Amino acid sequence: MKSKEFISEQIYKKKSLLCVGLDPDKHKIPKSYLDQENSFFDFCKDIIECTHDLAIAYKINIAFFEAQGPKGWLQLEKIFKIIPSTCFIIADAKRADIGNTSKQYASYYFDTLAVDAITLHPYMGVDSLEPFLEYKEKWSIILALTSNPGSKDFELQSLHTGKKLYENVIETFVESKYSSNIMFVCGATHPSEFIKIRSLCPDHFLLVPGIGEQGGDLKSTVEFGQNKFGGLLINLSRKVIYPESFTDYKTTVRQLANEYRSEMFKYLKTYSAGM
Amino acid sequence: MKSKEFISEQIYKKKSLLCVGLDPDKHKIPKSYLDQENSFFDFCKDIIECTHDLAIAYKINIAFFEAQGPKGWLQLEKIFKIIPSTCFIIADAKRADIGNTSKQYASYYFDTLAVDAITLHPYMGVDSLEPFLEYKEKWSIILALTSNPGSKDFELQSLHTGKKLYENVIETFVESKYSSNIMFVCGATHPSEFIKIRSLCPDHFLLVPGIGEQGGDLKSTVEFGQNKFGGLLINLSRKVIYPESFTDYKTTVRQLANEYRSEMFKYLKTYSAGM
Numbered sequence: 001m002k003s004k005e006f007i008s009e010q011i012y013k014k015k016s017l018l019c020v021g022l023d024p025d026k027h028k029i030p031k032s033y034l035d036q037e038n039s040f041f042d043f044c045k046d047i048i049e050c051t052h053d054l055a056i057a058y059k060i061n062i063a064f065f066e067a068q069g070p071k072g073w074l075q076l077e078k079i080f081k082i083i084p085s086t087c088f089i090i091a092d093a094k095r096a097d098i099g100n101t102s103k104q105y106a107s108y109y110f111d112t113l114a115v116d117a118i119t120l121h122p123y124m125g126v127d128s129l130e131p132f133l134e135y136k137e138k139w140s141i142i143l144a145l146t147s148n149p150g151s152k153d154f155e156l157q158s159l160h161t162g163k164k165l166y167e168n169v170i171e172t173f174v175e176s177k178y179s180s181n182i183m184f185v186c187g188a189t190h191p192s193e194f195i196k197i198r199s200l201c202p203d204h205f206l207l208v209p210g211i212g213e214q215g216g217d218l219k220s221t222v223e224f225g226q227n228k229f230g231g232l233l234i235n236l237s238r239k240v241i242y243p244e245s246f247t248d249y250k251t252t253v254r255q256l257a258n259e260y261r262s263e264m265f266k267y268l269k270t271y272s273a274g275m
Numbered sequence: 276m277k278s279k280e281f282i283s284e285q286i287y288k289k290k291s292l293l294c295v296g297l298d299p300d301k302h303k304i305p306k307s308y309l310d311q312e313n314s315f316f317d318f319c320k321d322i323i324e325c326t327h328d329l330a331i332a333y334k335i336n337i338a339f340f341e342a343q344g345p346k347g348w349l350q351l352e353k354i355f356k357i358i359p360s361t362c363f364i365i366a367d368a369k370r371a372d373i374g375n376t377s378k379q380y381a382s383y384y385f386d387t388l389a390v391d392a393i394t395l396h397p398y399m400g401v402d403s404l405e406p407f408l409e410y411k412e413k414w415s416i417i418l419a420l421t422s423n424p425g426s427k428d429f430e431l432q433s434l435h436t437g438k439k440l441y442e443n444v445i446e447t448f449v450e451s452k453y454s455s456n457i458m459f460v461c462g463a464t465h466p467s468e469f470i471k472i473r474s475l476c477p478d479h480f481l482l483v484p485g486i487g488e489q490g491g492d493l494k495s496t497v498e499f500g501q502n503k504f505g506g507l508l509i510n511l512s513r514k515v516i517y518p519e520s521f522t523d524y525k526t527t528v529r530q531l532a533n534e535y536r537s538e539m540f541k542y543l544k545t546y547s548a549g550m
Contacts (some may be wrong), residue, residue, distance in 0.1 A: 063372060063377070071381070094396070097338060097367075101336060121399075124418065125430070126422065127423055128425050144489065150399055152400065157435075159435065159440075
């Protein structure tokens with residue numbers, strides 16, 4: 001298992017909280033890749049090659065591969081195999097179903113693809129995620145407070161207890177017997193909520209989308225979101241992998257990744273406990 | 276588009292509310308299929324052949340195909356093409372993500388696979404489902420109150436308004452501009468909630484899991500859940516496609532499907548409005 005301590009070690013070794021999001025969009029990737037049969041694989045491979053010493057994690061957005069049908073899945077299966085072992089591998093699949101069905105997803109992502117983590121919808125309750133949670137050597141990353149405006153519709157609604165739904169989601173899973181292999185998705189577009197989130201799950205890792213295109217604030221996210229392990233995997237997708245110019249693509253992507261890495265690490269305190 | 280009126284017409288023509296769930300489980304399907312290269316396709320094809328005049332809809336459980344990797348998707352893509360046009364086709368995928376990503380899923384399921392409907396998680400809010408909802412000729416089937424015990428964890432929690440979360444989900448989408456091409460998932464394991472559900476969405480179709488293995492009550496589901504269109508697609512998966520004996524498989528499946536069809540239709544009133 002890639003433990004919290006392992007991830008923390010990588011954070012301080014690479015001086016980074018960066019998670020690179022791999023969202024290969026056929027309308028956006030450099031045209032030179034599109035001529036190739038394995039365009040998505042080749043595109044992701046180049047990104048991995050030029051960022052793996054800067055990135056703590058890769059978040060592979062399954063939707064973009066799924067949208068290509070079987071040939072997308074063929075490429076996806078190959079990508080997981082080329083990510084170096086120093087990096088944490090997240091399948092951003094946002095699955096969840098009744099147990100009998102979740103079991104199918106869990107087996108595919110954890111056994112067949114051998115990812116370290118998968119993102120999951122909590123709506124159907126704890127038992128719907130048990131087939132994932134029962135993999136003690138793997139991580140379940142549960143949606144808590146997402147970065148999109150629609151998070152106000154349900155996630156930020158107050159329950160009769162006065163708590164918000166997303167707080168209840170975090171509490172329910174933290175108090176479950178599966179707490180030790182759970183992370184939560186918390187969007188950087190809600191920096192004021194990070195203090196509350198840290199009071200609910202001080203020791204958990206958070207996967208943080210919303211920096212970049214969605215406008216989340218990096219400084220307050222790291223200041224309020226960090227914990228003794230570092231505790232944050234901050235995702236950048238479009239802002240890193242789709243630069244304004246595609247000339248010298250790998251050098252540009254590396255430079256962008258390095259700028260984000262450097263800025264996020266600047267706000268991170270040095271803890272001894274996490275090392 | 277397969278309109279409410281179209282589905283209603285099929286209901287009264289076939290005298291059925293039956294949705295057959297296609298969950299090909301390699302540990303459960305008859306061994307004779309497993310020797311074949313396209314075992315899942317062949318298995319589903321036989322079920323479709325022996326039930327299409329009894330079933331209003333087919334619900335294809337994507338997880339079981341996804342778990343097989345690219346060869347699962349190859350078979351899946353073929354299955355959608357052989358379902359007769361009199362039947363409503365549901366991709367039971369339970370997807371949802373931020374707009375940019377949901378768009379990928381929506382395009383794959385609605386454009387490429389050409390399904391009539393897809394099941395969706397509401398947790399991330401209305402904007403996360405908009406790429407699906409914007410397909411005016413297609414149906415978004417949103418999880419409201421699911422059939423599993425974990426539905427008590429969040430779906431049945433009361434909000435500060437006194438309403439339950441699932442009621443708020445139904446209201447939010449019914450009041451949205453997308454109401455006309457939405458259905459909801461409401462589990463048969465909560466028959467007492469159907470009266471409340473019908474007060475919130477009297478004219479919407481409901482996809483109802485939970486009969487069969489999960490123990491939901493068919494009589495009260497139909498009595499309390501029906502509306503002027505018929506209004507229910509009642510799913511049976513395991514109880515129909517995995518009979519106790521596999522001798523003369525297609526005849527047995529047809530007989531089981533017909534028994535459920537006949538029993539559910541018995542509780543349905545005859546409406547003129549829906550015809």
